[in-house]
Amino acid sequence: MKEVTILSGKGGTGKTSVAASLASLAKNKVMVDCDVDAADLYLLLKPTFRQKQEFRGGEKAVISEDKCTGCGLCREVCRFEAISSEYKIDPISCDGCRFCYNICPADAITMQQSLSGHWFTSETRYGPLVHARLGVAQENSGKLVALVRQEAKHIAEQRGLDYIISDGPPGTGCPVISSLSGVSLAVIVTEPTLSGIHDLKRVIGVCQHFAVPVIVCINKYDINSENSHQIENYCQTQNIEVAARIPFDTLVTRALVRRIPVVEYSRNRVGREIEKLWQVVTGYLN
Amino acid sequence: MILSIASGKGGTGKTMVATSLALSLSQERPVKLLDCDVEEPNAHILLKPSLDCNQAVSIPVPRVDEDKCNYCGRCAEVCAYNAIAVIAERVLVFPELCHGCGACSYLCPEGAISEEGREVGVVQSGQSGNIEFVHGKLSIGEVAAPRIINEVQKYLDREKLNIIDAPPGTSCPVVAAVKHSDFCLLVTEPTCFGLNDLALAVDVIKELDIPCGVIINRDGIGDDEVDKYCLKEAIPILMRIPLDIKIARLYSQGITLAEGMPRWREAFLELFDKIERLMSNSNGREGGRQ
Numbered sequence: 001m002k003e004v005t006i007l008s009g010k011g012g013t014g015k016t017s018v019a020a021s022l023a024s025l026a027k028n029k030v031m032v033d034c035d036v037d038a039a040d041l042y043l044l045l046k047p048t049f050r051q052k053q054e055f056r057g058g059e060k061a062v063i064s065e066d067k068c069t070g071c072g073l074c075r076e077v078c079r080f081e082a083i084s085s086e087y088k089i090d091p092i093s094c095d096g097c098r099f100c101y102n103i104c105p106a107d108a109i110t111m112q113q114s115l116s117g118h119w120f121t122s123e124t125r126y127g128p129l130v131h132a133r134l135g136v137a138q139e140n141s142g143k144l145v146a147l148v149r150q151e152a153k154h155i156a157e158q159r160g161l162d163y164i165i166s167d168g169p170p171g172t173g174c175p176v177i178s179s180l181s182g183v184s185l186a187v188i189v190t191e192p193t194l195s196g197i198h199d200l201k202r203v204i205g206v207c208q209h210f211a212v213p214v215i216v217c218i219n220k221y222d223i224n225s226e227n228s229h230q231i232e233n234y235c236q237t238q239n240i241e242v243a244a245r246i247p248f249d250t251l252v253t254r255a256l257v258r259r260i261p262v263v264e265y266s267r268n269r270v271g272r273e274i275e276k277l278w279q280v281v282t283g284y285l286n
Numbered sequence: 287m288i289l290s291i292a293s294g295k296g297g298t299g300k301t302m303v304a305t306s307l308a309l310s311l312s313q314e315r316p317v318k319l320l321d322c323d324v325e326e327p328n329a330h331i332l333l334k335p336s337l338d339c340n341q342a343v344s345i346p347v348p349r350v351d352e353d354k355c356n357y358c359g360r361c362a363e364v365c366a367y368n369a370i371a372v373i374a375e376r377v378l379v380f381p382e383l384c385h386g387c388g389a390c391s392y393l394c395p396e397g398a399i400s401e402e403g404r405e406v407g408v409v410q411s412g413q414s415g416n417i418e419f420v421h422g423k424l425s426i427g428e429v430a431a432p433r434i435i436n437e438v439q440k441y442l443d444r445e446k447l448n449i450i451d452a453p454p455g456t457s458c459p460v461v462a463a464v465k466h467s468d469f470c471l472l473v474t475e476p477t478c479f480g481l482n483d484l485a486l487a488v489d490v491i492k493e494l495d496i497p498c499g500v501i502i503n504r505d506g507i508g509d510d511e512v513d514k515y516c517l518k519e520a521i522p523i524l525m526r527i528p529l530d531i532k533i534a535r536l537y538s539q540g541i542t543l544a545e546g547m548p549r550w551r552e553a554f555l556e557l558f559d560k561i562e563r564l565m566s567n568s569n570g571r572e573g574g575r576q
């Protein structure tokens with residue numbers, strides 16, 4: 001079983017539209033949405049059945065007013081500026097490091113597990129989907145990404161599926177790194193804007209850092225052909241294949257409004273490029 | 287005043303708005319722009335600041351003096367992140383897991399642990415015309431985005447207008463970026479993705495008790511669900527930027543709306559007037575938050 005992750009570095013490049021289309025083209029697969037901050041894939045795959053489970057990611061320190069003597073030690077050691085002068089802990093700033101808990105001479109501090117979000121397994125007409133929703137203003141998105149991926153892998157093993165198709169998170173930080181470990185191939189969807197190029201280089205850097213093979217798909221490649229050339233040249237120097245060049249077309253948004261993967265909405269040049277992309281992907285995976 | 291520009295979803299035009307607003311306002315008052323999207327900082331591409339000042343951001347990680355250590359295991363016991371382990375007669379440190387909390391060095395009974403900085407990113411600052419510019423950059427392969435954002439926020443100046451370009455999403459980096467704000471502008475687009483992610487972002491902003499308003503970018507491409515949502519939640523829509531291939535081309539070349547289509551400057555000034563009015567209505571919050 002092989003896992004392919006769709007990344008973008010920068011958000012809004014069309015990553016999820018491509019991921020949903022690959023989900024439509026691939027056979028025998030499970031889908032997983034690793035953008036646990038803002039999962040969007042389910043909007044296109046329209047899951048029918050859902051199982052919802054709790055995610056308890058981290059701990060927060062809590063001071064018991066009754067026991068606290070106001071010695072001030074906890075406030076002195078906390079490096080996350082989470083403890084106020086009235087000895088109240090701000091759960092948003094608390095990193096859960098337990099330093100205060102370990103040193104409080106009055107035993108006034110407890111660590112409490114917080115509900116950090118939920119994750120879901122569901123059935124769609126494309127196959128099973130695992131996605132999650134991180135609670136408001138929560139941390140540990142990396143852990144939640146690891147959890148949904150593990151669940152997808154579990155489903156794939158149980159049902160003997162060939163592929164895991166994963167819609168990755170934006171950025172280059174903690175959730176992205178967590179979405180990359182052990183994947184067979186990363187597909188980076190980029191766009192020919194200066195910011196797109198900048199972010200593409202950074203996310204390629206992350207993939208290379210973790211030794212994950214990469215191919216690139218340029219979306220809206222014709223809005224700035226000079227920048228598209230620059231992307232092609234850069235990829236060539238890095239030995240990275242540019243596997244698809246999707247033209248700008250309002251059809252992509254129209255498909256989005258109808259909530260249909262673009263390859264199913266219309267088999268025009270957009271769809272053909274995504275089909276080509278899938279062929280290249282399977283070539284890498286098999 | 288601190289004004290942050292956020293969006294649940296990436297790529298909605300947040301940076302375009304932040305930079306154009308900064309440019310339009312910098313004609314008449316001192317403006318600071320702080321790019322807190324440290325995983326993918328982009329504002330510098332549009333504003334081309336000088337960036338002559340560099341400051342490394344590091345996390346203090348433990349360093350064990352094996353001559354003093356008696357392998358008691360206390361350090362491993364107190365570390366909440368499994369970043370330090372004692373196996374037989376060895377202490378192993380996993381720097382990439384360490385949050386630099388300082389517990390192990392403080393609690394080691396033998397005083398065997400000192401700390402050394404491990405660089406995880408950089409804060410760069412400089413000038414772009416009338417705008418004071420600051421951004422943070424997370425090093426490749428690192429996870430400590432909020433740490434860098436906190437360093438960028440040290441450059442906030444209450445005497446001036448601060449515009450923060452926040453990272454996308456709804457988790458810890460966003461909170462770190464917007465938590466001191468007096469007002470938050472949420473940039474979205476009229477599609478099901480835009481709406482879904484806007485609603486998530488609104489939940490975060492409400493949780494932090496920050497007043498907010500919405501900008502709809504690429505207006506006209508989708509449906510009116512975002513409008514309906516804003517009406518229902520009583521969130522003012524403060525600006526609409528139409529879907530225009532010319533705007534997309536300008537952005538692709540790294541040109542702001544305020545420069546590429548100067549007639550937009552007026553619109554950004556008006557936008558800021560609206561925000562100021564909204565804030566004076568909501569009981570003079572300006573400068574009131576600690």
Ligand code: SF4
Nearest residue numbers: 068069071072074104
């Ligand atoms: S260390 Fe314990 S007793 Fe001292 S101020 Fe903190 S909570 Fe109170």
Ligand code: SF4
Nearest residue numbers: 078094095097098100
């Ligand atoms: S657990 Fe750590 S971060 Fe949280 S309040 Fe205690 S010392 Fe501060």
Ligand code: SF4
Nearest residue numbers: 355357358359361394
């Ligand atoms: S707490 Fe100090 S003495 Fe004990 S194992 Fe750790 S480094 Fe060694």
Ligand code: SF4
Nearest residue numbers: 365384385387388390
């Ligand atoms: S500084 Fe904190 S996080 Fe780092 S190893 Fe020590 S106890 Fe663990």
